[in-house]
Amino acid sequence: MIQDELNRFDRSLAILILLQSRKRVTAAFLAERFSVSLRTVYRDIRSLEAAGVPIMGEAGMGYTLMEGYRLPPVMFTREEAASFIAAEKLMQQFTDVALGASFVSAVNKLKSVLRGSEKDWIAALEGKIWARPITEARKELPNVLETLFGSIAEQLQVSMEYHAMTASEPTLRQIEPVGVFHEQAHWYLYAYCHLRKDYRQFRTDRIKAISITQVPFSQTHSDFRRPVPGTYSGPREKVVLTVKKELARFLNSEKKYYGIVSEEVCGDEMRMEFQCPMPLEGMARWFLMFGDHARILEPEILRQKVRELAAKNIERLAP
Numbered sequence: 001m002i003q004d005e006l007n008r009f010d011r012s013l014a015i016l017i018l019l020q021s022r023k024r025v026t027a028a029f030l031a032e033r034f035s036v037s038l039r040t041v042y043r044d045i046r047s048l049e050a051a052g053v054p055i056m057g058e059a060g061m062g063y064t065l066m067e068g069y070r071l072p073p074v075m076f077t078r079e080e081a082a083s084f085i086a087a088e089k090l091m092q093q094f095t096d097v098a099l100g101a102s103f104v105s106a107v108n109k110l111k112s113v114l115r116g117s118e119k120d121w122i123a124a125l126e127g128k129i130w131a132r133p134i135t136e137a138r139k140e141l142p143n144v145l146e147t148l149f150g151s152i153a154e155q156l157q158v159s160m161e162y163h164a165m166t167a168s169e170p171t172l173r174q175i176e177p178v179g180v181f182h183e184q185a186h187w188y189l190y191a192y193c194h195l196r197k198d199y200r201q202f203r204t205d206r207i208k209a210i211s212i213t214q215v216p217f218s219q220t221h222s223d224f225r226r227p228v229p230g231t232y233s234g235p236r237e238k239v240v241l242t243v244k245k246e247l248a249r250f251l252n253s254e255k256k257y258y259g260i261v262s263e264e265v266c267g268d269e270m271r272m273e274f275q276c277p278m279p280l281e282g283m284a285r286w287f288l289m290f291g292d293h294a295r296i297l298e299p300e301i302l303r304q305k306v307r308e309l310a311a312k313n314i315e316r317l318a319p
Helices: 002-021 027-034 038-050 078-094 097-112 116-126 144-154 245-258 281-288 300-317
Strands: 055-058 062-065 156-162 171-183 186-193 198-203 207-216 236-244 260-266 269-277 294-298
Touching: 002 027, 002 038, 002 062, 027 038, 027 062, 038 055, 078 097, 078 116, 097 144, 144 156, 144 171, 144 186, 144 207, 171 198, 236 245, 236 300, 245 260, 245 269, 245 281, 269 281, 281 300, 294 300
Parallel strands: none
Antiparallel strands: 055 062, 156 171, 156 207, 171 186, 186 198, 236 269, 236 294, 260 269
């Protein structure tokens, strides 16, 4: 019973901190965040109101704190501070220069409010946490992510020069960024492209120039949950592969981007069917990564594309 009350108190405090950090919070968001029922959320909100916290709620809109209400300064535990130190190492290596520098500045402010003993505890950790850089820092264009974040927050279009993998020269794009995500050692941008009149995915290291315009977004975009099969509206091709079962489990994240629609165990192989976006260049290059443990059942055009790429590789490797 005592532990239940402690959990309830910790959750109520966390809800109060969330209400202070966001303009509006829905009951559904709080239920998902704390893995509790909506009924429990309603009870916690009522408890906060009974304690004198001025919470305003509107059906279908969520909860918000009365303007001007603030919690007293919140102190971090040393474990919470340590999580920021680990994040700092990652931010310096996994983001662009400008965003990494901003995070370092934020962490320094955090350290300044720690007690003396906690500062010593954190200092003992700092030199023992290290992250290997996965990409070369782009000093010639250090603010790509920072610019995209500003665009998303202010709902202003972005102008950029983008060099696609299959293009000989960069093209000028006017885009409306929807979200960014990190995968396979790269940052990606998901945005509505006015040049293509459709949603597109861009790799940020292929952006050659970027700036925020003063042109507002022309469309209302759905909540970003990372691109999923079905957001691409262009032509597709049915692709069927068989992959060794012991290898198939390592393809879970990538296969979604190539439009996986079904999987079936066939002996010691996994049969995978895709509705793959055209052209099949990307699928062919992906297949070469594990092709010695897989077969292409269809289409023939994909087999031919893989043969062409393999032949080029052999030619380049020749003495």
